Amino acid sequence: MTPRHLTAVIAIAAGLAAMPARADKISNPSATFEGLDKITGRIISFDVAVGETVQFGSLQLTPRVCYSRPPTEAANSTAFIEVNEVTFSNEYRRIFTGWMFASSPGLHAIEHPIYDIWLTDCKGGKDVIVEAKEEEAPVEPELKGSLNKPTPSKDKSILAPALANNGRIAPPPELGVPVQAPVARPTRSFFSIFGGGGGGGAPGAPLAIEPREGNSGR
Template sequence: MNIMQGRKGGWIMRRMVIASLFLLGCLMSLQVKAEEVSNPVATFAGLDKITARMIQFDVYINETVQFGSLQVTPRVCYTRPETERQEETAFVEVDEITLERKVRRIFTGWMFASSPGMNAVEHPVYDVWLVGCKQSTEVPSPN
């Protein structure tokens, strides 16, 4: 009986060691998500389809800039730390000023600088998309 318990105990011990090593390997392979860097300025590109004019403009977070009949308001603009693959994302609200002078929300959502076509504002006259996020700009601060 002692011999059987010894064999069974050794088998269980080996299984526990193997399972522990597997679990440890899995935990070590998980990447820890680094904290996103919050930026005070978002840079956008705007295209006027009538005149074929394209401009870049900087907007401070929670401030509104008008581009044609559109009002662009970034709420946050994040970049990843330099140790990760670079990605810049912004949560943006875009309103249209109608001919009746009413404000109509036409876009609320995330924009990605690396994929401008994914969530760009597509309007009959204007297109707007995120170019990037910045820590500073030459545009005077609203404060």
């Protein structure tokens, strides 16, 4: 490892150590993404409401939650995303399920040969969600030959985030495996490859609209 790489690793480790284990957050109704068509090199920016499904080329994107930090804390927008690829035979394949981080777009990237999508911001939220502080459980005396079993962890931060519809996120399917066609039809389409006006190809492909251009600093 070169001195430069060693310095970078130390700086990152120091930054992570300085971050609090828990932090307050804001739940936002809208997520902002940038998308890249790798063939044409064109990048666009578009907003998606939480729970809304939009189509970007052959990909259908649905943000489930979108969190940002209060103004008093360092900016750190995160969103839980589901992405399905729609084939010309109207089959759906789950290619991504997980968290995206606006500050680190390459950390959890969508693996696709033609399209790339990354989170840039979460917007519209005002109410701060205060994270509950962990309560220290009383120490129980250790008894010889005790049959006490370890208490399961009560930390719910590792569980899946809540959804707007039913309050839970279903376990993600294996990547690349065909999934059942989603109930929600995409409300908008970008870089439509299914007839341009939604007249052919994937079911529910809507009328293509002209999004705003984005300049990515990625």
